[in-house]
Amino acid sequence: MALIKCKECGKQFSDMAEACPNCGYNPTRAKDKALGLKPKGERKSKAVALLLTFFLFWAGGDHFYLGNIGTGVIVLIASGISVVIGLYEFVLFAVALIACINFLRIACMSSADFDQTYNKEI
Numbered sequence: 001m002a003l004i005k006c007k008e009c010g011k012q013f014s015d016m017a018e019a020c021p022n023c024g025y026n027p028t029r030a031k032d033k034a035l036g037l038k039p040k041g042e043r044k045s046k047a048v049a050l051l052l053t054f055f056l057f058w059a060g061g062d063h064f065y066l067g068n069i070g071t072g073v074i075v076l077i078a079s080g081i082s083v084v085i086g087l088y089e090f091v092l093f094a095v096a097l098i099a100c101i102n103f104l105r106i107a108c109m110s111s112a113d114f115d116q117t118y119n120k121e122i
């Protein structure tokens with residue numbers, strides 16, 4: 001445990017503390033803000049994105065979670081129509097192939113790259 005100097009008020013506080021007890025300055029939050037990232041609690045998780053890509057690719061679950069609503073709707077409609085007209089083998093194969101590529105892309109992304117891509121403050 002060490003003492004760090006508050007960038008806002010100049011007083012010292014423990015590096016174990018989440019924020020300065022004197023003025024409320026939060027170094028982690030300030031760093032996130034400087035990088036343009038959302039606060040920790042509001043961020044999308046890479047693990048959840050991978051699980052949704054793996055299990056709900058056919059419904060566009062990963063696209064909805066990651067904020068690509070348009071792509072999610074297209075995948076959902078394509079999957080739905082393919083089942084109705086009986087072409088689901090072909091369409092689901094194509095959707096699954098794209099999901100595999102998406103899964104590998106997200107899995108190979110570093111946490112920093114994932115945050116820069118999906119957790120930017122608007």
Ligand SMILES: [Zn+2]
Nearest residue numbers: 006009020023
């Ligand atoms: Zn302070």
